[in-house]
Amino acid sequence: MKSLSADHYRELLLSERPLIDLRAPVEFAKGAFPNSVNLPLMNDQERAAVGTCYKREGQMAAIELGHKLVQGKVKVQRQQAWKAFLDSHPDAILYCFRGGLRSELSQQWIAEVGHERPFIEGGYKGMRTFLMEQTDSITATTPMWIIGGMTGCGKTDFLKLRQDMVDLEGLANHRGSSFGRQVTEQPSQIDFENALAVQLMRHQQAENRHLVLEDESRLIGRVSLPLEMHERMQSAPLVLLEVSQQDRIERILRDYVINIAADFMARDGEEQGFLNFREHLLSAMDRIRKRLGDERHRELRATMEQGFDDQQHGNMDAHRHWIDALLSQYYDPMYRHQLEKRRERVAFSGDHQAVHQWLDQQAK
Template identity: 50%
Template sequence: MSDLPLATDLAAIFLEDVPLIDLRAPIEFKEGAFPTATSLPLMTDEERAQVGTCYKQQGQAAAIELGHQLVGGAVRAARMEGWLAQIAAEPDALLYCFRGGLRSQTVQQWLAEAGVTRPRVAGGYKELRRFLIDTQDKASAQCHWSVLTGMTGSGKTHMLADIAQAVDLEGHAHHRGSSFGQLPGGQPSNINFENTLAIELLKRRHRGEQAFVVEDESRLIGRCCLPLSLYETMGQAPLVVVEVPQHDRAEQIRADYVHDLWLRYQAIFGSEAGWPLFASYLTDALARLKRRLGDQAHRELDALMQTALKEQALNGSTELHLAWIRLLLTRYYDPMYLYQLGNKRERIVFQGDKQACLDYFAEQHAAQQAG
């Protein structure tokens, strides 16, 4: 086995989007993997558990023997067929297991005996993951970061599409970052969230980019947790404040969290099945704010929301949603934002309307390119 090739250039794997065959058990893959990885495990979760128990009780030799018994004969043939088919589809694919040890070495040997030689990743998943964590930490420490902030409903996420330096954290997290931010389809695992973010930064730094703009976020975006190094950097970064009137912000929230999100539910689940899911999404999101709003304020807002949902279900109109949206901004989101902004005013380097902020970032980008 020692003569079989190793892949050691971890940066190239991510920069070139090299296909990967993940030989770990399905439960390991679910916890975290890489965007170009396909799960084709050597052992099932149950088989892995049996081998692990045997290893603890009887040692490595017995565990290896049990592994060959569990993955032998027709089982081995079926799994070989899967690996060979994947390599036929992606001839550049690399193999990895957790540490680049027995599992990937075994499969690599079996493939070689079948006339197919593919490298395995040195250090396996563990080294790939460590490389991405280090990549993120270096980007957080070495790059110039700016934070775009503004009151709820300012359309900050939409603005990122027009900012060359933007990194869309909410896009990576598949969540809009507030109590109402949950999107159909769920979120990635925290490891996958961190991995895709680190890979984007790796690629962009490789192209020479060293300055980035992110939207103001708390440590948690839904259930995805920002890497500590990045969160701490954002907490010290210069702030650009976009100023948008409440009327426009309420309309933006209606567009994003009512109209557009309903269309998403409708597209995924259909009108009949999607409607109760959408209505529950809004109702549950408001309920999560009950403790902070207080019981009376929550009941008032919920009544307005239910009236708006009934109207929407009846004739498709979303106009009545503006009542609870404006009230929620006035009573909860705007006061909270103003309080938080008051604690970090010394970090503000620019403030203005959307176009002024976009122009500011464009000027900064041009200066960075020239420099």
């Protein structure tokens, strides 16, 4: 089979089939599909030269230049990279930007080293359009429940126990607040949107009656939810988690202090990792300085710094103190103010167990 038509897009994306992205690294970095590996026909410089030639002299001259740039040892290197991947992933599928010349030429060269693999018609552009259409249609037709609650109430923990949810913060690799940055980088906007669309397709494939999502601003760190999807979330019913102040403090301590410190130290080594973790939390506190006011910011920052000293001796009380104060003086008043404007949307509230039971009843 030389190529796969648009009729295969859904199957390819849901089957987690390995994909070989033939585009240049600069194109791949802007966004690709889940399960893709970048094994380009041309590098960034070669692609730029061919593109310039195409604009000035037309397609035939550009094709001729491409063959001149990618020949001899360069061609062999590209072929060996494809062969090495296909030897261990023999079911992989090829794609370039539009499913045109780059796919056809790469397919020929791959055949020369012993692998016959199809490419995707329409390429990246076609599948990207398909995914955006899926996000719009699924979120337009699937009833939503939006899980809200005060900071630290465990919305993410709650969602991870459900089959009918899509984890937006997990896909964004960010906890959705000033303190929400992770040790690893967030995906590009396009990678986030593509992964989100695939997860929504999986949710649909599982025939869930409702889509359960965490209450989010449109921006989750530096990636943003699709506008139409976010607007629908803003009109969907709210379901609120209610937990004690002490439970919230302990959960924030675990997620934002203990676990993040461990992640930094695992990545950077114990000493440097702790220093980087320290800077990570102090920077988060500094980002909300204007909203806290100088005096309150100064007090909470000093308590946080004491917390770092005590943490190295196994004492977390100072960390608990600034977390408690930040919740009571900053996050909780802001949450209550926002909730008053959305009170009519609240469909149910309760502890984790009660909300799970209520949602399960709605799905029957």
